[in-house]
Amino acid sequence: MAKVYSTQELIEILEQERRACLRGERLNLSATPAIGLSVVDQFLKPEGLQKFTAYQDFKAAVHEYQRSHQVSGLICHEITLKGKTLSYPQLHDQLIALPQDLETLKAAKPALLSFWSEVTEGMDLYLRINNGLNDRQISKADVEAIALKTEWATLFKWEKSDFLEILLQLGWGKPEEASYRRAWPESGTEDIHAVNPGNQPIC
Numbered sequence: 001m002a003k004v005y006s007t008q009e010l011i012e013i014l015e016q017e018r019r020a021c022l023r024g025e026r027l028n029l030s031a032t033p034a035i036g037l038s039v040v041d042q043f044l045k046p047e048g049l050q051k052f053t054a055y056q057d058f059k060a061a062v063h064e065y066q067r068s069h070q071v072s073g074l075i076c077h078e079i080t081l082k083g084k085t086l087s088y089p090q091l092h093d094q095l096i097a098l099p100q101d102l103e104t105l106k107a108a109k110p111a112l113l114s115f116w117s118e119v120t121e122g123m124d125l126y127l128r129i130n131n132g133l134n135d136r137q138i139s140k141a142d143v144e145a146i147a148l149k150t151e152w153a154t155l156f157k158w159e160k161s162d163f164l165e166i167l168l169q170l171g172w173g174k175p176e177e178a179s180y181r182r183a184w185p186e187s188g189t190e191d192i193h194a195v196n197p198g199n200q201p202i203c
Contacts, residue, residue, distance in 0.1 A: 004069045004071065005065070005069075005071065006071065007071055007072050007073065007074065007075065007092070007095070008075075010062055010065070010066070010071060010095065011075075011092055011094065011095070013062065014058075014059060014062055014094045014095075017055060017058045017059075018055055021051045021052075021054050021055040021058075022051060024051060059094060062094075062095070063095070063096045066095060066096055066098065067096075067098070070098060070100075071098075072098060072100070072101050073091050073092055073095030073096050073097050073098065073101055073176070074089045074090065074091055074092070074097070074101050074104060074105070075089070075090055075091075075092045076088075076089060076090075077089070077090035077154075079155050079157060081119040081157060081159075081164075081166065082119050084115065084118060084119060086111070086112065086115040086155075088108045088111065088112050088154075088155075089101075089104050089105060089108050090154050091105070091154075091175040091176060095176070096174070096176045097174060097175050097176060102151070102152070102174075102175075105151070105152035105153075105175065106151050106152055108152070108153075109147075109151070109152055109153045112153045112154070112155060113147055113153060113168075115155075116153075116155060116166070116168050116194075117140070119166065120166060120168075120194040122197070123164075123166070123194040123195060123196060123197065124137060124194070124195050124196070124197050124198070124199065125137065125138050125139065125140065125142075125143060125192055125193070125194050126138065126192070126193045126194075126195070126200075126201050127142070127146075127190065127191070127192055127193075128190075128191040128192075128193065128201070131181065132191075135193065135200070135201050138192070143168070143170075143192055146170055146190050146192070147170055149172075150170040150171055150172050150189075150190065151171065151172045151173075152170075152171050152172070152175065153168060153169060153170050153171065154168075154169045154171070154175075155167065155168060155169075156169070156203075158202075158203050163196070163199070163202075164195070164196055165193055165194070165195050165199075165201055165202065165203050166193070166194040166195075167191060167192070167193055167194075167203065168191070168192040168193075168194070169189040169190075169191055169192075170189060170190045170191075170192065171187070171188065171189040171190075172187065172188060172189075173186045173187025173188065174186075174187045175187075
Protein backbone atom coordinates (compact mmCIF):
# COMPACT_ATOMS: atom_id res chain seq x y z
CA MET A 1 0.00 0.00 0.00
CA ALA A 2 1.34 3.43 -0.99
CA LYS A 3 2.37 5.83 1.77
CA VAL A 4 0.01 8.74 2.39
CA TYR A 5 1.82 11.97 3.18
CA SER A 6 0.85 13.80 6.35
CA THR A 7 -0.12 17.47 6.58
CA GLN A 8 3.35 18.36 7.88
CA GLU A 9 5.04 16.41 5.07
CA LEU A 10 2.94 18.22 2.46
CA ILE A 11 3.95 21.57 4.00
CA GLU A 12 7.63 20.58 3.79
CA ILE A 13 7.23 19.35 0.18
CA LEU A 14 5.56 22.62 -0.81
CA GLU A 15 8.34 24.66 0.83
CA GLN A 16 11.02 22.67 -1.01
CA GLU A 17 9.18 23.15 -4.30
CA ARG A 18 8.71 26.88 -3.66
CA ARG A 19 12.46 27.28 -3.09
CA ALA A 20 13.22 25.29 -6.26
CA CYS A 21 10.86 27.50 -8.27
CA LEU A 22 12.41 30.68 -6.86
CA ARG A 23 15.88 29.39 -7.85
CA GLY A 24 14.58 28.84 -11.40
CA GLU A 25 14.89 25.05 -11.18
CA ARG A 26 11.19 24.73 -12.09
CA LEU A 27 9.60 26.74 -14.87
CA ASN A 28 6.28 26.56 -16.66
CA LEU A 29 7.56 27.38 -20.13
CA SER A 30 4.06 27.84 -21.52
CA ALA A 31 3.46 30.82 -19.24
CA THR A 32 4.27 34.10 -20.94
CA PRO A 33 3.51 37.61 -19.72
CA ALA A 34 2.75 38.94 -23.19
CA ILE A 35 -0.21 41.31 -23.37
CA GLY A 36 -0.20 41.67 -27.15
CA LEU A 37 1.46 45.07 -27.48
CA SER A 38 4.95 44.62 -28.91
CA VAL A 39 6.19 47.93 -27.50
CA VAL A 40 5.29 46.71 -23.97
CA ASP A 41 5.91 42.97 -24.41
CA GLN A 42 9.61 43.50 -25.15
CA PHE A 43 10.11 44.73 -21.56
CA LEU A 44 8.23 41.90 -19.86
CA LYS A 45 10.50 39.13 -18.62
CA PRO A 46 8.82 35.71 -18.77
CA GLU A 47 11.01 33.95 -16.16
CA GLY A 48 9.25 35.45 -13.12
CA LEU A 49 5.83 34.41 -14.39
CA GLN A 50 7.16 30.96 -15.35
CA LYS A 51 8.50 30.43 -11.80
CA PHE A 52 5.25 31.62 -10.22
CA THR A 53 3.08 29.50 -12.52
CA ALA A 54 5.23 26.40 -11.96
CA TYR A 55 4.70 26.70 -8.20
CA GLN A 56 0.97 27.38 -8.56
CA ASP A 57 0.62 24.27 -10.75
CA PHE A 58 2.48 22.17 -8.19
CA LYS A 59 0.38 23.59 -5.34
CA ALA A 60 -2.82 22.72 -7.24
CA ALA A 61 -1.55 19.13 -7.57
CA VAL A 62 -0.93 19.01 -3.80
CA HIS A 63 -4.46 20.29 -3.18
CA GLU A 64 -5.84 17.52 -5.38
CA TYR A 65 -3.73 15.03 -3.41
CA GLN A 66 -5.26 16.40 -0.21
CA ARG A 67 -8.76 15.83 -1.56
CA SER A 68 -8.13 12.35 -2.93
CA HIS A 69 -6.28 11.12 0.19
CA GLN A 70 -8.27 13.17 2.73
CA VAL A 71 -5.20 14.91 4.16
CA SER A 72 -6.13 17.80 6.44
CA GLY A 73 -4.94 21.33 5.71
CA LEU A 74 -5.06 22.30 9.38
CA ILE A 75 -2.15 22.93 11.70
CA CYS A 76 -2.19 23.60 15.43
CA HIS A 77 -1.50 27.29 16.00
CA GLU A 78 -0.59 28.78 19.36
CA ILE A 79 -0.88 32.43 20.33
CA THR A 80 0.13 34.10 23.60
CA LEU A 81 -1.27 37.49 24.56
CA LYS A 82 -1.15 39.27 27.92
CA GLY A 83 0.07 36.14 29.69
CA LYS A 84 -2.70 33.94 28.28
CA THR A 85 -2.10 31.20 25.70
CA LEU A 86 -4.54 29.60 23.27
CA SER A 87 -3.94 26.63 20.97
CA TYR A 88 -6.39 26.34 18.11
CA PRO A 89 -6.66 24.86 14.60
CA GLN A 90 -5.72 27.11 11.70
CA LEU A 91 -5.54 26.47 7.97
CA HIS A 92 -1.97 26.48 6.67
CA ASP A 93 -1.68 29.24 4.09
CA GLN A 94 -0.51 26.88 1.31
CA LEU A 95 -3.11 24.14 1.82
CA ILE A 96 -6.88 23.82 1.44
CA ALA A 97 -9.53 23.02 4.02
CA LEU A 98 -11.41 19.75 3.58
CA PRO A 99 -15.09 19.58 4.62
CA GLN A 100 -14.10 17.97 7.94
CA ASP A 101 -11.52 20.76 8.45
CA LEU A 102 -14.30 23.32 8.17
CA GLU A 103 -16.23 21.49 10.88
CA THR A 104 -13.13 21.56 13.11
CA LEU A 105 -12.70 25.29 12.53
CA LYS A 106 -16.37 25.94 13.33
CA ALA A 107 -16.10 23.94 16.56
CA ALA A 108 -13.03 25.97 17.64
CA LYS A 109 -14.70 29.36 17.08
CA PRO A 110 -16.37 29.78 20.52
CA ALA A 111 -13.12 29.21 22.47
CA LEU A 112 -11.25 31.55 20.14
CA LEU A 113 -13.86 34.30 20.56
CA SER A 114 -13.80 33.90 24.34
CA PHE A 115 -10.00 34.23 24.37
CA TRP A 116 -10.14 37.25 22.07
CA SER A 117 -12.73 38.94 24.29
CA GLU A 118 -10.49 38.48 27.35
CA VAL A 119 -7.26 39.76 25.79
CA THR A 120 -8.86 42.78 24.09
CA GLU A 121 -10.57 44.10 27.21
CA GLY A 122 -10.15 47.90 27.25
CA MET A 123 -8.73 48.06 23.71
CA ASP A 124 -10.19 50.09 20.82
CA LEU A 125 -11.82 48.00 18.09
CA TYR A 126 -11.88 48.80 14.39
CA LEU A 127 -13.66 47.09 11.50
CA ARG A 128 -11.79 47.19 8.20
CA ILE A 129 -14.12 48.51 5.48
CA ASN A 130 -14.06 49.67 1.83
CA ASN A 131 -11.98 46.68 0.68
CA GLY A 132 -9.39 47.32 3.38
CA LEU A 133 -8.92 51.02 2.65
CA ASN A 134 -10.53 52.37 5.82
CA ASP A 135 -11.24 51.46 9.44
CA ARG A 136 -14.39 52.22 11.41
CA GLN A 137 -14.41 52.13 15.20
CA ILE A 138 -16.93 49.61 16.56
CA SER A 139 -18.05 48.13 19.88
CA LYS A 140 -17.82 44.60 21.28
CA ALA A 141 -21.58 44.30 20.67
CA ASP A 142 -20.91 44.99 16.97
CA VAL A 143 -18.29 42.24 16.94
CA GLU A 144 -20.71 39.81 18.57
CA ALA A 145 -23.30 40.59 15.87
CA ILE A 146 -20.74 39.99 13.12
CA ALA A 147 -19.61 36.75 14.79
CA LEU A 148 -23.17 35.38 14.68
CA LYS A 149 -23.16 35.68 10.88
CA THR A 150 -19.79 33.98 10.34
CA GLU A 151 -18.59 30.38 10.52
CA TRP A 152 -14.99 30.33 11.71
CA ALA A 153 -12.35 32.59 13.20
CA THR A 154 -8.60 33.04 13.40
CA LEU A 155 -6.19 35.39 15.19
CA PHE A 156 -2.97 37.22 14.36
CA LYS A 157 -0.90 39.65 16.40
CA TRP A 158 1.71 42.35 15.85
CA GLU A 159 3.53 43.19 19.04
CA LYS A 160 6.41 45.45 20.05
CA SER A 161 7.41 46.88 23.41
CA ASP A 162 5.23 49.96 22.80
CA PHE A 163 2.58 48.60 20.41
CA LEU A 164 0.03 45.79 20.21
CA GLU A 165 -2.43 45.04 17.43
CA ILE A 166 -4.62 41.94 17.44
CA LEU A 167 -6.47 40.93 14.28
CA LEU A 168 -9.61 38.83 14.62
CA GLN A 169 -10.71 37.41 11.28
CA LEU A 170 -14.32 36.22 11.26
CA GLY A 171 -14.85 34.18 8.13
CA TRP A 172 -17.26 32.13 6.10
CA GLY A 173 -16.95 29.77 3.16
CA LYS A 174 -13.58 28.31 2.19
CA PRO A 175 -10.72 29.75 4.26
CA GLU A 176 -8.24 29.39 1.40
CA GLU A 177 -10.44 31.63 -0.76
CA ALA A 178 -11.53 34.08 1.94
CA SER A 179 -8.50 36.37 1.93
CA TYR A 180 -8.36 39.38 -0.38
CA ARG A 181 -12.03 38.83 -1.37
CA ARG A 182 -11.00 36.43 -4.15
CA ALA A 183 -14.25 34.47 -3.90
CA TRP A 184 -16.57 37.14 -2.50
CA PRO A 185 -19.40 36.73 -1.53
CA GLU A 186 -19.25 32.91 -1.22
CA SER A 187 -16.10 33.14 0.93
CA GLY A 188 -14.71 36.06 2.85
CA THR A 189 -13.72 37.60 6.16
CA GLU A 190 -14.62 40.54 8.31
CA ASP A 191 -11.42 41.85 9.88
CA ILE A 192 -11.56 43.37 13.36
CA HIS A 193 -8.42 45.09 14.65
CA ALA A 194 -7.89 45.69 18.38
CA VAL A 195 -5.35 48.34 19.38
CA ASN A 196 -4.44 50.10 22.60
CA PRO A 197 -6.59 53.18 23.30
CA GLY A 198 -5.66 56.14 21.12
CA ASN A 199 -3.79 54.03 18.55
CA GLN A 200 -4.86 53.28 14.99
CA PRO A 201 -4.53 49.92 13.18
CA ILE A 202 -1.39 49.75 11.07
CA CYS A 203 -1.54 46.15 9.78
